[in-house]
């Protein structure tokens with residue numbers, strides 16, 4: 001399996017881009033030296049290809065695209081593209097939009113154009129950021145508030161901190177409007193699904209839903225309030241979600257970005273094969289889910305999963321066992 005894993009590393013990285021490049025893009029590790037090995041490899045790949053591919057798209061999914069907001073400076077991230085990466089990029093077509101979206105999202109979240117100056121919030125265009133629940137314009141995030149959020153998104157009292165949405169302005173406006181302003185989980189589920197369909201990210205979201213355990217969740221319904229969700233988060237994650245920082249979430253996004261734009265899996269993922277991949281996916285999905293606890297949209301995420309993925313035969317057949325199989329990885 002060590003050998004297959006070596007191949008897998010490069011293969012998986014390419015797979016995240018949704019293209020089935022084989023051979024040279026993967027480097028020497030993947031050049032089989034005998035026909036037998038070729039046959040074994042083809043067989044193994046046939047079995048695992050779909051799941052690997054979709055699982056790695058989970059990385060792309062981490063960005064939780066809500067609407068198509070595009071940052072201006074995306075080109076900067078790509079300066080150091082090698083010839084090999086250029087070749088891969090040229091093959092992107094179908095997934096190009098999704099990858100670009102991820103890149104722009106991450107750049108935007110890392111360096112918001114709006115940097116805490118309340119006057120920069122356009123309340124006419126994005127009124128949801130100006131409601132009393134957030135006050136992004138009237139009471140702009142202070143430097144101290146932001147620094148605290150870096151290491152702890154939740155409030156000091158250990159509750160969901162809605163002010164964290166100011167930090168993402170103007171992204172997620174539609175989903176935030178539905179979930180936070182209107183407390184409408186079903187509306188969030190509907191709008192988010194439409195947006196993700198456009199971005200071709202539903203396969204990746206399906207992974208998130210099963211891997212994160214949202215499809216197993218029987219405590220959240222579409223009527224669950226944010227306050228009730230906090231208690232449910234306590235039961236599932238203990239106190240961990242209260243001590244999760246913006247930096248932790250950014251790190252998930254950065255890893256997604258790395259996979260989406262380069263053709264390799266980051267070393268620190270300790271990739272050694274299939275089970276390590278599931279473990280990784282659970283880890284990343286857990287951080288995303290806990291971030292939702294801290295930002296107040298956990299209950300909406302679960303409803304989004306349950307209405308769109310958990311009971312869908314196609315998604316269940318492909319990814320259902322991520323919820324219960326591989327218990328020890």
Ligand SMILES: *[C@@H]1O[C@H](CO)[C@@H](O)[C@H](O)[C@H]1NC(C)=O
Pocket residue numbers: 132133134135139163
């Ligand atoms: C926003 O401002 C209103 C009125 O000034 C206040 O009652 C409310 O608590 C504020 N909300 C937040 C989240 O700071």
Ligand SMILES: *[C@@H]1O[C@H](CO)[C@@H](O)[C@H](O)[C@H]1NC(C)=O
Pocket residue numbers: 268269270
């Ligand atoms: C990878 O291995 C290193 C060293 O053993 C460890 O510190 C790190 O937490 C591991 N990373 C993951 C994602 O498991």
Ligand SMILES: *[C@@H]1O[C@H](CO)[C@@H](O)[C@H](O)[C@H]1NC(C)=O
Pocket residue numbers: 213216323324
């Ligand atoms: C999810 O549900 C399955 C089947 O109902 C169950 O066997 C499994 O233990 C659950 N997984 C978790 C993580 O709760």
Ligand SMILES: *[C@@H]1O[C@H](CO)[C@@H](O)[C@H](O)[C@H]1NC(C)=O
Pocket residue numbers: 047051317318321322325326
């Ligand atoms: C999970 O489902 C996939 C696809 O049906 C299958 O290939 C895989 O072997 C299953 N894993 C387990 C542990 O049941």
